Amino acid sequence: MNRIRPVMDELIGIEDSDSLMSEVLGILQDTAVIPDIGKIYTFQYRPKTSNLQYDANPVVAVTDLFRWGFRGINFHWGEARQYTWQDVVGTLHYVDNEELNDILALPIQNFRLNS
Numbered sequence: 240m241n242r243i244r245p246v247m248d249e250l251i252g253i254e255d256s257d258s259l260m261s262e263v264l265g266i267l268q269d270t271a272v273i274p275d276i277g278k279i280y281t282f283q284y285r286p287k288t289s290n291l292q293y294d295a296n297p298v299v300a301v302t303d304l305f306r307w308g309f310r311g312i313n314f315h316w317g318e319a320r321q322y323t324w325q326d327v328v329g330t331l332h333y334v335d336n337e338e339l340n341d342i343l344a345l346p347i348q349n350f351r352l353n354s
Contacts, residue, residue, distance in 0.1 A: 242335075243342055247341060250345055254346075256348065259345060260283065260347045263281065263342065264329075268332075270330040271330065271333060274309055276303065277300070278300070279298065279335075280301065281299070281332050281342065282328070282330070286353055287325075287326060291353045293320075293350070293352075294316060294348055294349060295351055296348060296349045297313045297348075298314045298334060298343065299322070300314070308323040308324050308326075309321075315348040
């Protein structure tokens with residue numbers, strides 16, 4: 240069952256990406272600390288590496304797991320990115336395949352340059 244579509248009307252109009260992301264994370268209650276390869280997750284990310292351009296609210300299809308973190312295709316970037324465990328804020332929130340188009344229609348992406 241698509242958990243996002245029934246509340247899309249309530250989410251449209253929230254313009255701050257971080258506020259919108261907080262709402263989305265409240266809807267997507269299925270969480271994980273360690274992701275499964277092949278599944279899609281959204282989460283908040285705050286890297287500590289200087290001069291790194293990053294997406295603070297990524298939606299990622301996980302492709303690889305490592306001791307230091309994981310790699311996956313970030314749908315906002317359209318490319319593979321790496322995520323370290325210590326820079327993931329909170330937990331990973333599972334996104335079902337049928338929810339993917341709806342979550343990507345929401346402007347949750349938040350591109351930043353870490354200084």
